[in-house]
């Protein structure tokens with residue numbers, strides 16, 4: 528596939544991402560400046576700190592993207608930007624920058640829903656990656672990130688039907704919270720995955736919220752149960768309970784941390800994988816697509832691969848760097864939108880609570 532070539536900007540949360548993507552599929556450049564180290568100091572994201580970091584890094588990230596791609600403005604067909612959902616201040620930095628570029632260079636502006644981007648990441652090809660089969664419709668898409676957890680049926684690009692979503696916390700939020708309770712730092716997701724891989728005993732069981740036959744999710748009870756289970760393990764080790772809001776505890780023996788991390792991860796993966804498989808069967812899906820930061824979890828990907836194999840369906844999970852926030856996923860979604868004639872005005876505003884919607 529080739530053209531349009533889109534310059535895509537992502538700044539909805541804590542990664543400043545700018546990419547050049549051809550035809551909604553081929554990546555020419557994809558530069559991400561992560562604020563993880565900055566937010567690790569506070570154990571989570573402080574919105575104003577995130578917005579200021581986007582302001583600091585957005586120009587250097589664009590310069591790095593131009594260098595990687597070896598193209599210039601004459602090759603660019605449109606400028607795309609995430610306009611929601613996300614943190615207002617963070618979104619405003621990317622939107623203002625995108626508008627300025629579109630206006631100065633007289634290019635159309637394309638507004639992208641961040642959630643659409645997480646799904647469309649499954650279509651991306653790295654610069655020198657061989658062509659491979661695209662996900663086939665109808666499909667079931669699972670998006671699991673720090674801010675969102677939902678299952679949707681997709682009958683074409685941008686044609687979504689929400690099947691279920693979290694009724695409280697996102698899966699990534701639960702990973703981050705439990706990572707903190709275990710003294711593993713921020714972000715909790717990758718840290719829990721690494722700790723869990725070291726577990727030698729797998730006896731601990733964390734509760735699963737099935738919510739009947741729905742495709743909804745709930746992780747707040749799991750968070751509460753995790754605190755109770757972690758405090759019991761701490762009591763066994765002669766340690767006081769974790770203080771709410773206190774500095775992360777780092778004093779449980781590594782073997783115990785590993786076992787608890789494994790038990791927690793197993794509960795999240797179990798619920799996500801079973802509901803996804805049940806949804807795929809129910810809607811007669813021809814493929815399964817997964818996206819969002821938690822999709823970077825190797826154990827989740829392996830479990831979903833087993834479920835998909837049992838159903839005889841192809842599973843499409845982007846490589847980890849395309850699961851977490853990046854500009855290329857916005858370029859992927861923008862390529863499809865551009866082809867439908869979708870254009871945003873220079874009065875585009877940030878939509879912090881933008882829902883997943885059919886185009």
Ligand code: KG4
Nearest residue numbers: 672673674699714716820821823824851852
């Ligand atoms: O998609 P993302 O980068 O940002 C949002 O749109 O929210 O997702 C970030 C989330 C964080 O909660 C982080 O802990 C989680 O994704 N995450 C993981 C892994 N890598 C990132 N969770 C589990 N396992 C991982 N390997």
Ligand code: ZN
Nearest residue numbers: 672819820852
């Ligand atoms: Zn995201």
